[in-house]
Amino acid sequence: PHKGAGLPLPLAPLKASLQLFGLLLVMFSMTMLPPLLVALYYDDGALEPFADSFAITLLSGLVFWLPLRRHKVDLRNRDGFLVVVAFWFTLSLLSAIPFMLAKNPHMPLVDAVFEAVSGLTTTGATVLSNIDALPHAIVYYRAQLNFFGGMGIVVLAVALLPMLGVGGMQLYRAETPGPMKDEKLTPRITETAKNLWMLYVGINVICTLSFWLAGMEPFDAICHSFATIALGGFSTHDASIGYFKSPAIELVAGLFSIIAAVNFALFFFAWRQKSLRAIFADEEFRFFLRAIGAIIVFAIGWLYWSGTFPLWEAIYHGFCQTASIVTDNGLVTANYPDWPLPVTLLLLLGSFLGGCVGSTCGGIKAMRFLLLYRQSVREMKLLIRPTAQIPVKLANRTVPERVMQAVLAFYFLYIFAYCACSVGVAATGVDLVTAFGSVAGCINNMGVGLGDTAGNFAPLNDAATWILTLSMLIGRLEVFPLVLLFVPAFWR
Amino acid sequence: PHKGAGLPLPLAPLKASLQLFGLLLVMFSMTMLPPLLVALYYDDGALEPFADSFAITLLSGLVFWLPLRRHKVDLRNRDGFLVVVAFWFTLSLLSAIPFMLAKNPHMPLVDAVFEAVSGLTTTGATVLSNIDALPHAIVYYRAQLNFFGGMGIVVLAVALLPMLGVGGMQLYRAETPGPMKDEKLTPRITETAKNLWMLYVGINVICTLSFWLAGMEPFDAICHSFATIALGGFSTHDASIGYFKSPAIELVAGLFSIIAAVNFALFFFAWRQKSLRAIFADEEFRFFLRAIGAIIVFAIGWLYWSGTFPLWEAIYHGFCQTASIVTDNGLVTANYPDWPLPVTLLLLLGSFLGGCVGSTCGGIKAMRFLLLYRQSVREMKLLIRPTAQIPVKLANRTVPERVMQAVLAFYFLYIFAYCACSVGVAATGVDLVTAFGSVAGCINNMGVGLGDTAGNFAPLNDAATWILTLSMLIGRLEVFPLVLLFVPAFWR
Numbered sequence A, B: 001p002h003k004g005a006g007l008p009l010p011l012a013p014l015k016a017s018l019q020l021f022g023l024l025l026v027m028f029s030m031t032m033l034p035p036l037l038v039a040l041y042y043d044d045g046a047l048e049p050f051a052d053s054f055a056i057t058l059l060s061g062l063v064f065w066l067p068l069r070r071h072k073v074d075l076r077n078r079d080g081f082l083v084v085v086a087f088w089f090t091l092s093l094l095s096a097i098p099f100m101l102a103k104n105p106h107m108p109l110v111d112a113v114f115e116a117v118s119g120l121t122t123t124g125a126t127v128l129s130n131i132d133a134l135p136h137a138i139v140y141y142r143a144q145l146n147f148f149g150g151m152g153i154v155v156l157a158v159a160l161l162p163m164l165g166v167g168g169m170q171l172y173r174a175e176t177p178g179p180m181k182d183e184k185l186t187p188r189i190t191e192t193a194k195n196l197w198m199l200y201v202g203i204n205v206i207c208t209l210s211f212w213l214a215g216m217e218p219f220d221a222i223c224h225s226f227a228t229i230a231l232g233g234f235s236t237h238d239a240s241i242g243y244f245k246s247p248a249i250e251l252v253a254g255l256f257s258i259i260a261a262v263n264f265a266l267f268f269f270a271w272r273q274k275s276l277r278a279i280f281a282d283e284e285f286r287f288f289l290r291a292i293g294a295i296i297v298f299a300i301g302w303l304y305w306s307g308t309f310p311l312w313e314a315i316y317h318g319f320c321q322t323a324s325i326v327t328d329n330g331l332v333t334a335n336y337p338d339w340p341l342p343v344t345l346l347l348l349l350g351s352f353l354g355g356c357v358g359s360t361c362g363g364i365k366a367m368r369f370l371l372l373y374r375q376s377v378r379e380m381k382l383l384i385r386p387t388a389q390i391p392v393k394l395a396n397r398t399v400p401e402r403v404m405q406a407v408l409a410f411y412f413l414y415i416f417a418y419c420a421c422s423v424g425v426a427a428t429g430v431d432l433v434t435a436f437g438s439v440a441g442c443i444n445n446m447g448v449g450l451g452d453t454a455g456n457f458a459p460l461n462d463a464a465t466w467i468l469t470l471s472m473l474i475g476r477l478e479v480f481p482l483v484l485l486f487v488p489a490f491w492r
């Protein structure tokens, strides 16, 4: 007899949340079908796990959605957070099922969830150590987790969150003064999401063709395109991009890493204006290019002068690897873990930069560093002339106080979460370099560790693996939604 | 014919700067006399190096001061920075002289400067590995470097900087809303400085007596009091406070570390009001107590349950060592480098906290973390209710936007400087744990490293030693004055 609007709080929003949650699961179950087709095509024996996973996911979704489907979804801010967090946690479990059911790999829960979360958060850290021997369907499924994870982030970041006002990634509401607020992408959210989807697929097609032209097999080209545009980094080979031993392929991987680190909203404007000006005039992207350019020059220089590689190899390895690590893609080449320490260390620190807001990158993001940098310069000037009026500007406008406050809180909580997770991992008995390197690789959604995890994450104990799984989610959800659940006011 | 005021810029302020600089050097030369007396008393053969150092320092000061002494000192903000930085660099060189001239230790320039800067910045990191065999005068001189370094910081922080408006440590101008702005300490700067000096000496006397009553020889008690109240950490023994194997001594060291981490301005108010309320009602100090309390409980618990120590030893070792490391004192006990990694790691991270503003501690300081914490909580609440008006408050007043901006820039630059120095040290060939641990120990003016430098800093190469010397100065000067010198606008 009760109908949504008439229910006492908090039952009405709870039902609305569960309905949306169920609908998202139903949609997600469809992602089990392409790997199923791959299994059919290659007849690699991995058909059954995907059929089972499809059924389980679809049914879980219908259980929530069917009984509640007539409720009008009208979420408050806090419900948005709850749906986002619940959805991520459920998806982490459901998308781990194929890894557990398959005969190869037959992974235990902890490893399967790590691998699934790593795919969906576009981290790309793996606990598998014999990828070349996996069935095609599993290899494709991993790449596809990157693909959908990346698309989800872009749609969420560029289209859904700013319009819903769901602050989950409060950056996107508060900190997109550039093009985002000047010109609306398109007024209607479904249309925007559709356009983004087409754009995302289009860039993937171009990237696939580029990898193919550079010499990859079509299957590898598709999977590496999924990995690159999502900045995910799941490769089809243990040696990752280094397997191909091809300068052309490395240059394609490096270039498309940087392309994928652009705010996807800028591609719209570039498309509409038929000019790349919108992209190259963007202050955040220019700042990002200068920062990554400096790191690339350092890496190439050090690789060459330390005698690690001859000049031409230093150039393309250095460019590809720096672009891959700093944008938090995480494809690796040429025995990267054995490179000189100053280079690997600088790239690891660079992975905190990531790329632009509204891309698939991880980390703290160029926009925030740009604002932190400008605020620091301003502070210097104020020390010299304490009474001067010096605003922090972006796109010729003063950045609102509100935005700077959000950056301050984010930066503080992100570093705090980084340290807390690292202490947690170290407390499980892992050495310090591995602990801090692994958490950096995971919280930045980059996917390459340090020390024991420089190659892959298999050597870690279960407790550390769980903490790293959590830190991937912390990074991808940008800290706030997870911490928010522990704030008492949230539940009142 | 030219007189200060009539000179064209920038000659007038330059002359004023040099005059102040010379005067400070003359004052500093006097600090060579007490160790000279110690050398006489113990007849330990270290008389000559201090006599020579006295002469050199005095003459250097007179060279600047005598010809310019009639100029009226009237500094602009930027001159203040220049004097502060130039003074620290000159002092670093001059106070290294006894270490180079003495027969034991006969240190090369790089080590002597490291040791001197470590003393003056109250870092307490040492490159000496046989302290027990040093002449008394040298041992005393090291402790005295801590003493004067600490007093210089307190006077600078509490009295000079806020009144001069010299923003060097802009925290003290911008971020002392509590007692500092409510009630002026005393209106006249010389009187304030004198009161602070007496207070500082008074607390040192009480601490010396406490160490003596706990069982130390008078010489050791004086030196350890100097080390503790300055939060410097130079001990008279290689085994530091662990040499004494005494619970009473460790409890005194821990307790006075916490006392020394109180804002010295609060001692004034407590004295005037004849009540400790001023101290325990202070929001920064309460925040500091909660934070350090949590770390102490963790350390004691882990030491006990891991079986490192029986309960009573876990309690006093855990309390003493946590208080010493988190407040950036750096006295160590009971083979601290061999303690379980989670404890040493958490204490190392805790050293970024330090203590209260206006104390001799290092690190980022409790006030800034308190503001960062409150800003984060505020951000959470705004995510739940985006239209709410939620100010960040301190002592029942809204914290000005200006203060939050200063905290943002400081926090960013401090972490940036920490990473840059660590990459620099790693680039000299040092392993990662040692690099990041040593820089944390130095930039936080804490004095205990990690890895190779867990015991002392002797194993490091010269390049790394220079970078660490710089990072001690960066931490002590709170980043801004040093970075400022590289801002072109400063020189215009």
Ligand SMILES: [K+]
Residues within 6 Å of the ligand: A122, A123, A124, A231, A232, A233, A328, A329, A330, A445, A446, A447
């Ligand atoms: K990645």
Ligand SMILES: [K+]
Residues within 6 Å of the ligand: B122, B123, B124, B231, B232, B233, B328, B329, B330, B445, B446, B447
């Ligand atoms: K210290």
